[in-house]
Amino acid sequence: MSNERLVYSTSSGSQKKESKAKTHSPAAGPTKMRLETKGRGGRAVTVLWNMPFSEADIRSLMKDVQAKKACGATFKDGRIEFQGDICEAVTAYFAEKSLKVVRAGG
Numbered sequence: 487m488s489n490e491r492l493v494y495s496t497s498s499g500s501q502k503k504e505s506k507a508k509t510h511s512p513a514a515g516p517t518k519m520r521l522e523t524k525g526r527g528g529r530a531v532t533v534l535w536n537m538p539f540s541e542a543d544i545r546s547l548m549k550d551v552q553a554k555k556a557c558g559a560t561f562k563d564g565r566i567e568f569q570g571d572i573c574e575a576v577t578a579y580f581a582e583k584s585l586k587v588v589r590a591g592g
Contacts, residue, residue, distance in 0.1 A: 512538045517580070520591035521571055532568040532576060534587070551579055 518536045523529065537544055541561075548566050552559050558569040568576070573589065580587040 512540060514538060516586040516588045518588050518590040519573060519576060520589070521573055529569070530571040532570065532572050533565055534568075534576065535565040537564070537566075551576060554579065 515536060515538070517534055517538070519532065519534050522531045522533050539547070544566065545561060548559050548561055548568075551557075551568065551572070555568070555570075555572050555575050557572060560567050577587055577589075
């Protein structure tokens with residue numbers, strides 16, 4: 487039997503593979519923003535990416551916008567995804583903080 491593989495074993499602990507933690511590195515250029523609905527059941531999601539900040543700064547920015555607009559948000563793969571169409575509010579927030587945001591897409 488040349489194709490041997492472990493099917494079941496009680497001798498060792500967990501057989502799970504370790505996954506590498508993803509980290510975010512600051513990007514060059516302005517932050518980009520777009521409104522997405524495709525693949526989300528018709529619900530609008532405001533997405534920010536290409537942010538020239540550290541991950542801690544991005545998370546605090548996300549929490550501030552969440553508190554001001556009372557919406558849900560998540561940070562994954564270096565992108566912030568806000569629930570709902572809050573593009574104008576995000577633009578106003580960035581202008582208030584003297585940061586640049588560029589609207590991408592349609």
